[in-house]
Amino acid sequence: MLFALFLLVPVAAAAAYVTARQRATALSTAAGQRLHSRPQHHGLHSALWVLIAGWGALIVLTVVGEALIQRVLMARISDALPDEGPLQWNLVLSDARSFAQGAVSSEMDPLRERIAGAFSWMNGTRLWLTVLATLGGAAAAAWWTYKGITVEARARVQSETIIRRGLAVMATVAVLTTIGIVFSLIFETVRFFNAIDWQLHKFLFGTTWSPLSGVFEGEMDADKVGIVPLFAGTLMITLIAMLVAVPVGLFAAIYLSDFANHRVRAVVKPVMELLAGIPTVVYGFFAAITVAPLLRDTGEAIGIRVASESALAAGLVMGIMIIPFISSLSDDVITSVPQSLRDGSLSLGATKAETIRKVVLPAALPGIVSAIVLGVSKAIGETMIVVMAAGQGPNLTGNPLEAMTTVTVQIVALITGDTEAETAAGPAFTLGFTLFVMTLLMNMLAQRLVARFREAYD
Structure with a gap:
């Protein structure tokens, strides 16, 4: 009703x-x-x-x-x-x-x-x-x-006033929601660190992650809250994903914007963007059923041991998932570069490849970096592919052929486990706050790099 x-x-x-x-x-x-x-x-x-x-x-x-x-x-x-x-x-x-x-x-x-x-x-x-x-x-x-x-x-003035105030209310709600999320993360993080007597070094540099092992005895073991295995797995899988997504996505964007004719572009671009609409659980199922067994069988054939759940399988499929984001955004940015810049470079005798490398890409650098940062953020926040293809065990290893886990997977495991939500909220929110700080620093670094290497044109 x-x-x-x-x-x-x-x-x-x-x-x-x-x-x-x-x-x-x-x-x-x-x-x-x-x-x-x-x-x-x-x-x-x-x-x-x-x-x-x-x-x-x-x-x-x-x-x-x-x-x-x-x-x-x-x-x-x-x-x-x-x-x-x-x-x-x-x-x-x-x-x-x-x-x-x-x-x-x-x-x-x-x-x-x-x-x-x-x-x-x-x-x-x-x-x-x-x-x-x-x-x-x-x-x-x-x-x-x-x-x-x-x-x-004065109906027009009154209507515009209502609309303007409505937009201001919506913007205020968005800002207050963001502030509320940040403060909730900070509050739970402080409570978690109080439980381990503010032993930050054990949290930041510890190599064992099992924060709920001692909660049933009424205390939290500070020696088992090290996040190094989680962030090692997160960075490993993200790196593999970006090694796949960035070259393929960027080169596809360059081809579609400067080399492909209109007929090819009209077919290829929508097909690539269809990948963005596939649910991540489907990618995870594809990684667990197809890619992981293929890597394991290939490794056995050449004498290399590959685990049934590996960071490599999760990273490869995650990279495929991120390709349309980087490709679509980069294509829009490259296409928006004025044609006069291309014509001027070509008229001076530069080849098309030289024009793209020395004129178009520097002009489109801020948008390309933004697309890459968006892809990295999506890779860091991905959960289903890692759960199904890389495992949930906090394994500290530098071998991408072994099973690993990520921060987001551990957050889900803590919240959805058998332990009371109030008890598990501390470690889960602390991981979320740490991930938030890391992503924020990454975005700040990306903006500094863009500002340093940016090329401005009149």
């Missing part, structure tokens, strides 16, 4: 737009003078207010109503079970909600039945109040803006 109501609000806004525009047109004709704002501006002003009133009422009542129902029912459950804890109270509430919604609950008793009845009544009341408030708010906004249409009404 709520989703249908969400879709109904834009329909009401469209109706308000048409009605307000017609009234503004009729008013202009009847008054025999020009309006301050065009009829479509009056329609837009009405539609915007209908959206604000309707969606605002829907979102506020949904969030506030859900929180109120949760609080009231939890209070009733805690009064009925004073000797139990929040975990048991949440279980009772979950069973009652499932029963009220027609699903099968794990357990039923008189308390759960009472809570289920109360939930059904409160939730039904909330739904009807939400419907009435949403439709009523949209109708009130449409009527208010309709009555406010006059010759002097």
